[in-house]
Amino acid sequence: MKKISTEEAIKHLVGTAVDAYAQGFQSRHEAEFDNPDGVINMKIHNVFIEALGKEIQYYTALVRSLDSSLGGMLEKLAINIAKLNFEVHKNVEGPLLPEQTQNIAEILEKYKRRTIRPTIADYQILRKSSKFDKTLTKRHDSDYYLIDKNSNSHFLIELKIGGDLDNKKARSEKEAILEQFAILSNTLPINSDIKIFFATAYNRFGENKPWKQERVKQFFSTDELLIGRDFWNFVCHSENGYSIVLDAYRKNSHLIKEALDSIKQTYLG
Template sequence: MTNNTLDKKEAIKSIVHASVESFAVGFQGRHEGELEDPEGTLNMKIHNVFIAVLGPEIQYYTALVRSLDSSLGNMLEKMAINIAKLTYEVKQSVAGPLSLKQTQDVAELLEKYKRREITPPTTEDYQFLRTKPTEQSLVTKRHDSDYYLIDKETGENFLIELKIGGDLDNKKARSEKEALLEQFAILSNTLPDKTKIKVFFATAYNRFGEGKPWRQERVRQFFADDELLIGKDFWDFVCKSDQGYNIVLEAYKEKAGLIKTSLDSIKKTYLG
């Protein structure tokens, strides 16, 4: 293992450790500080009368789990961005010219996916967007992006939409692909012709179990197999290492006790 590899591994671990430590302190402080606030995060989640009749512990746990799931997802997304910065130039928006025809062509392609006229999707389906428009009727459009990464070594461009668990309905899967394809077209219009541009749909974990087939058919209706970065593949990609997932998970486990301690403290604060 080279010194550069060791340095990068330690840098990734340091980012994970710092992220978990900050999350544990912030999550505990926020919730305990809201104890007397009727509009606090947990207090606003306990008004389901059907849960309330099951008792205060169940009422508390259901509220806390929903808050933990959402907050942890936000932490993982920010942590992945910081890890990606070790290898990539990271941007979170794409702006530039887009033609009316490109917008229409994207809509038509998505409709074909929806009607299953094109199945399964492939990356070749939208390469026509690489052709720069000749008409003058261009509009400047801006998209917020979860991750717009530029490889510092190769100059390759990657557009990634991350959904922590990846559970999308058809409308959301379609809108995610639409946003990615419009960004793909904008970059095609502004970057040199031979610049590599790839789009991905990613999840932070495999909701079916790591190593098992990912069977989210509503997403697969709009995304090709090689456009998916699921669980391990996502973390390996942002770390640019085939050991990325293992490094991140091991570092997370080393500090996960801090989150458990925070949860115990919050429980004691709310339930006594």
């Protein structure tokens, strides 16, 4: 039996994900056509949009649904791709000490007041914990907790598809991932390789252009960012990962376009 390459496996995963997404998106919205509580029908009650005409009303509702559901598909796709090269977990569980919680709060307050700029060195203090009671545990759901078995490296990744966060959300995301870092530091061997990242599926400012989300950069250092191309290269474990994923997506994107045309015909005739 012929063994397929990692690149072929990635392309297959992308094609399968797009096909399933297109079919699901189409069937869901068409089935809800006569349902007043359907996704599109529930989003058409803005009287100020309604005044612009039925077609604009439909498109604004559809685009919001498309944007959110497409993001969910990309998150699941990235997880499945990561499984080709990493051991993938969706949570972190273990002891978290009061002193570590206090250290995290102090670090975040300095970021908030802009008295320091974020660096990886800031939270290495979380590794230096005293003895703890292993019966006192905390569980954190994680977007991606990846383990590279070859290097025995551990990666905690917080993914936001477009990376658009306000200050409060950016702080809470950093707090959660620092707590996960502390838990792993308490449960893994001393000096284990643990890295944290904030990631986006695309660069909302344009690929290869500077990423200017200052609200995120107030709490995450440049070394903690995986933006667009860097994220896909990372989960694909390849410097060409982004190109492989995007090319495969574009080749299969006609399936989504066909689904959108069918939905439009159902709602607008």
